Amino acid sequence: xxxxxxxxxxxxxxxxxxxxxxxxxxxxxxxxxxxxxxxxxxxxxxxxxxxxxxxxxxxxxxxxxxxxxxxxxxxxxxxxxxxxxxxxxxxxxxxxxxxxxxxxxxxxxxxxxxxxxxxxxxxxxxxxxxxxxxxxxxxxxxxxxxxxxxxxxxxxxxxxxxxxxxxxxxxxxxxxxxxxxxxxxxxxxxxxxxxxxxxxxxxxxxxxxxxxxxxxxxxxxxxxxxxxxxxxxxxxxxxxxxxxxxxxxxxxxxxxxxxxxxxxxxxxxxxxxxxxxx
Numbered sequence: 001x002x003x004x005x006x007x008x009x010x011x012x013x014x015x016x017x018x019x020x021x022x023x024x025x026x027x028x029x030x031x032x033x034x035x036x037x038x039x040x041x042x043x044x045x046x047x048x049x050x051x052x053x054x055x056x057x058x059x060x061x062x063x064x065x066x067x068x069x070x071x072x073x074x075x076x077x078x079x080x081x082x083x084x085x086x087x088x089x090x091x092x093x094x095x096x097x098x099x100x101x102x103x104x105x106x107x108x109x110x111x112x113x114x115x116x117x118x119x120x121x122x123x124x125x126x127x128x129x130x131x132x133x134x135x136x137x138x139x140x141x142x143x144x145x146x147x148x149x150x151x152x153x154x155x156x157x158x159x160x161x162x163x164x165x166x167x168x169x170x171x172x173x174x175x176x177x178x179x180x181x182x183x184x185x186x187x188x189x190x191x192x193x194x195x196x197x198x199x200x201x202x203x204x205x206x207x208x209x210x211x212x213x214x215x216x217x218x219x220x221x222x223x224x225x226x227x228x229x230x231x232x233x234x235x236x237x238x239x240x241x242x243x244x245x246x247x248x249x250x251x252x253x254x255x256x257x258x259x260x261x262x263x264x265x266x267x268x269x270x271x272x273x274x275x276x277x278x
């Protein structure tokens with residue numbers, strides 16, 4: 001039996017078992033188990049043997065950086081973000097990866113991330129999305145609230161250190177009012193249960209070409225509804241959640257999947273989220 005798990009704390013309800021069980025089934029793999037393993041932060045340092053008992057792991061907060069000392073090697077994505085959310089165990093050799101960026105890029109494949117892009121928010125997932133946008137040639141605006149300007153400045157410096165010719169600036173999210181090919185929402189504005197909130201003004205929505213919203217609960221945020229009502233493309237966070245898991249299966253055992261394979265899993269995640277909210 002090949003054992004896999006998600007580690008983090010607290011875990012609560014997670015979509016990971018649903019997603020990974022479907023991916024294993026698509027690959028024709030039946031001799032596996034996938035479980036949720038809640039490890040308190042103060043117990044992580046004593047959990048190396050536990051971690052090595054799994055063939056592969058997903059890692060969520062607060063352990064994404066603290067598992068790094070256990071790794072024998074880091075993939076390029078994990079080095080880039082100093083963060084590990086996927087671990088492959090190859091006969092005791094642990095290699096850490098960051099598949100969040102793959103999840104973003106794969107789910108935003110048909111969006112213009114190499115054009116004029118505004119990323120709303122600069123922490124956590126926003127940092128990753130901003131860096132990936134810059135690395136892919138996007139003209140980047142970091143749109144933040146005044147309290148986050150200092151963090152945005154730190155992120156801008158990091159981006160320029162990784163990509164010296166990047167086009168990046170900082171703007172106040174409240175006064176932003178210009179045209180963008182893509183707006184990426186990396187803020188929690190609009191997340192369940194405060195679903196009546198929208199991260200940007202109607203005026204800005206009218207001027208944007210498309211939207212990626214990292215939020216997956218609700219499956220269609222108010223921002224996405226407004227964008228779609230104008231006949232524009234809006235992609236939600238459920239796709240990113242699934243695609244980062246898809247990348248993990250590629251890493252763990254060379255799994256291969258098509259869009260036709262993945263779309264029903266995204267739909268299943270969205271249906272599960274919607275059922276929870278009823």
